[in-house]
Amino acid sequence: MPFFESVALALNTIRVQKLKSFFTLLGVMIGVMFLIAVVSIVQGMSNYVENDFAAKIIGVNTFTFRRRPNFNPNTTDDQWREFQRRPRVWAADAELVRSVQPAGNKSAIVNSNFIYASSQVSRPRQVQAIATEAVYFDIKKLVVESGRAFTSQEVTSGAKVIVIGTDVADHLFNGLDPLGREVRIGGMPYTVIGVLEKQGSVFGFSLDRQAIVPWTTPVSRIIQPKGDLQSMIVQGSSREEMEDGIEAAREVMRGSRHLPPGKADNFALETEDSALEFFDGLKKQMIVFGTALPAIGLVVGAMVIMNIMLVAVAERTREIGIRKALGARRSDILSQFLIEASTLSVMGAAIGIALGLIAAKIVSMATPLPAAVAPWSIGMALVLGAGVGIVAGVYPASRAARLDPIAALRQE
Amino acid sequence: MSPQIEEVGLSTTAERAAVVGAAGSTPDKDWVIVTRGLKREYDMGGEIVRALRGVDLAIRRNEYVAIMGPSGSGKSTFMNLVGCLDTPNAGEYWLSGQLVSTFKDDELARVRNKEIGFVFQTFNLLPRASALHNVELPLVYAGIGSAERKERAMEALTKVQLDNRASHRPNELSGGQRQRVAIARALVNRPAILLADEPTGNLDSTTSEEIMKVFETLANTGQTVIMVTHEPDIAQHARRVVVLRDGLIASDTKREAFSAKLVGL
Numbered sequence: 001m002p003f004f005e006s007v008a009l010a011l012n013t014i015r016v017q018k019l020k021s022f023f024t025l026l027g028v029m030i031g032v033m034f035l036i037a038v039v040s041i042v043q044g045m046s047n048y049v050e051n052d053f054a055a056k057i058i059g060v061n062t063f064t065f066r067r068r069p070n071f072n073p074n075t076t077d078d079q080w081r082e083f084q085r086r087p088r089v090w091a092a093d094a095e096l097v098r099s100v101q102p103a104g105n106k107s108a109i110v111n112s113n114f115i116y117a118s119s120q121v122s123r124p125r126q127v128q129a130i131a132t133e134a135v136y137f138d139i140k141k142l143v144v145e146s147g148r149a150f151t152s153q154e155v156t157s158g159a160k161v162i163v164i165g166t167d168v169a170d171h172l173f174n175g176l177d178p179l180g181r182e183v184r185i186g187g188m189p190y191t192v193i194g195v196l197e198k199q200g201s202v203f204g205f206s207l208d209r210q211a212i213v214p215w216t217t218p219v220s221r222i223i224q225p226k227g228d229l230q231s232m233i234v235q236g237s238s239r240e241e242m243e244d245g246i247e248a249a250r251e252v253m254r255g256s257r258h259l260p261p262g263k264a265d266n267f268a269l270e271t272e273d274s275a276l277e278f279f280d281g282l283k284k285q286m287i288v289f290g291t292a293l294p295a296i297g298l299v300v301g302a303m304v305i306m307n308i309m310l311v312a313v314a315e316r317t318r319e320i321g322i323r324k325a326l327g328a329r330r331s332d333i334l335s336q337f338l339i340e341a342s343t344l345s346v347m348g349a350a351i352g353i354a355l356g357l358i359a360a361k362i363v364s365m366a367t368p369l370p371a372a373v374a375p376w377s378i379g380m381a382l383v384l385g386a387g388v389g390i391v392a393g394v395y396p397a398s399r400a401a402r403l404d405p406i407a408a409l410r411q412e
Numbered sequence: 413m414s415p416q417i418e419e420v421g422l423s424t425t426a427e428r429a430a431v432v433g434a435a436g437s438t439p440d441k442d443w444v445i446v447t448r449g450l451k452r453e454y455d456m457g458g459e460i461v462r463a464l465r466g467v468d469l470a471i472r473r474n475e476y477v478a479i480m481g482p483s484g485s486g487k488s489t490f491m492n493l494v495g496c497l498d499t500p501n502a503g504e505y506w507l508s509g510q511l512v513s514t515f516k517d518d519e520l521a522r523v524r525n526k527e528i529g530f531v532f533q534t535f536n537l538l539p540r541a542s543a544l545h546n547v548e549l550p551l552v553y554a555g556i557g558s559a560e561r562k563e564r565a566m567e568a569l570t571k572v573q574l575d576n577r578a579s580h581r582p583n584e585l586s587g588g589q590r591q592r593v594a595i596a597r598a599l600v601n602r603p604a605i606l607l608a609d610e611p612t613g614n615l616d617s618t619t620s621e622e623i624m625k626v627f628e629t630l631a632n633t634g635q636t637v638i639m640v641t642h643e644p645d646i647a648q649h650a651r652r653v654v655v656l657r658d659g660l661i662a663s664d665t666k667r668e669a670f671s672a673k674l675v676g677l
Contacts, residue, residue, distance in 0.1 A: 322537075
């Protein structure tokens with residue numbers, strides 16, 4: 001029996017029994033829907049992390065020199081105690097690291113935390129205060145939309161100037177021009193000299209809530225009360241320069257702290273790779289747990305299809321008898337029912353894919369989770385759908401193929 | 413040269429055995445069907461039922477044969493064996509020069525497809541398919557392409573004067589029309605034998621006559637027809653009547669003799 005003939009026959013069966021077919025397909029549909037939705041969301045997140053997050057939060061070809069790693073999932077108690085015993089990073093250490101960087105590597109001290117800021121015309125608002133150096137704007141590719149960024153002279157002199165994100169500007173000044181006005185952080189007045197271009201958000205975490213001040217101003221003391229530094233970011237002009245910079249920094253810091261060979265670093269040099277590794281682990285876990293549920297749906301779907309196909313074989317015993325009498329071989333009957341089962345489940349998968357795409361779209365609109373459709377997941381869902389149909393169809397189809405034509409013809 | 417049925421009244425077992433020839437020998441190609449000592453037994457829960465107990469029968473090409481017998485005589489079993497739907501426990505069955513009693517499942521399917529055209533009492537059309545598609549089915553399993561299939565199916569429908577009903581489904585046709593579709597389907601693959609099982613069993617007498625006329629025409633144009641029936645007045649349309657009783661051939665007579673016997677009753 002030709003393939004298309006069988007498919008047409010299967011489609012006809014589905015058309016005649018719409019409601020029954022719908023319920024038959026429900027399991028596969030839901031399974032595939034969740035599969036597509038989960039894979040799309042995970043894929044979206046990982047695209048986001050790889051393309052936007054790592055670059056926006058950490059920076060391209062950038063490493064961070066700090067006391068302990070920032071992206072360090074599953075830290076054990078022992079590790080944590082070791083982190084706490086580490087010497088702090090002081091301005092002198094930062095200068096030392098900076099002094100050994102290849103020419104062209106840019107570096108900026110960064111102390112950052114969430115602190116309340118207020119203005120004369122608004123209630124306090126928590127902002128991400130970043131106490132840093134002038135080159136920070138360059139490293140992070142921050143564009144000042146109105147006003148200007150602060151200069152290195154202002155950093156040296158400890159000028160109390162501030163550059164704010166659009167969200168901060170909207171909240172603190174609500175329509176007023178923020179330039180030249182006063183923002184208070186930790187009770188200290190800062191003069192707004194610039195407003196950043198709108199940047200959007202990462203995982204629902206707004207990048208427009210930044211408030212950037214020179215690191216030599218009191219905000220640093222609020223973030224790091226002991227007077228040490230939280231971190232220094234270094235951006236290489238290329239990946240090689242960055243790697244050279246990391247090695248140079250490690251060498252000079254180990255020397256400075258008198259670490260003998262064989263002893264681990266007591267400081268952290270982190271690149272965006274650490275963040276990507278962290279998210280890779282997260283992604284794997286999400287894929288595993290996110291696909292376990294749809295897998296159950298598919299198993300249930302397969303069982304439903306098997307049941308329905310057994311019913312179909314029983315209902316159509318006479319048809320099978322007629323076909324056999326007219327010369328259908330076992331393989332003809334077998335393939336007819338297998339194709340019918342897989343047509344059913346591929347249709348279920350197709351509907352599931354559509355629903356999954358819609359679900360992914362809804363999730364990405366309603367929540368900060370981004371969603372990106374992975375083309376391989378659609379292919380996989382279709383193959384999986386056909387596979388489920390074949391697996392579910394084998395037993396009923398082989399029963400149909402083995403029917404005795406005489407008995408089958410006698411059946412009413 | 414093999415003896416001719418017309419010449420001998422094959423009423424004794426010995427005569428029939430002489431006609432079918434020795435076991436193992438390929439029959440004369442004049443004979444489309446030859447059975448030698450055909451036996452079929454069923455195991456009904458430990459009890460052995462001997463449905464056929466050694467049937468010797470030879471049917472020539474172009475013959476129109478009716479097989480009769482009361483229920484339990486083994487005529488259905490014989491019909492299933494002749495139709496290659498079943499295999500015998502013992503004996504030989506030669507169809508168109510092939511020893512089909514030794515064939516396996518798929519070979520039997522091929523023989524059913526190429527050599528045999530079935531006409532059933534209950535028509536056995538696929539209810540959801542059009543008349544044309546029903547007639548096409550044997551060609552589908554013969555692996556014939558769509559265009560040629562349609563053409564040949566239409567041709568077969570024209571032969572039974574149903575070309576104007578090609579797109580109708582079975583439930584939109586009368587009983588006689590359905591049976592004619594079934595006949596078209598049986599003939600579409602140009603089979604060696606047309607095997608009809610109580611073809612008029614579900615039809616009224618007028619329609620029965622109509623169907624019998626179709627059979628008559630087919631027989632006149634050289635089609636071998638074998639018809640199983642228990643109605644004597646249907647059987648007398650055939651040119652030869654074989655009567656089975658208790659799994660054996662009770663008589664094998666030409667129509668004239670059979671009709672005379674009917675009159676004598």
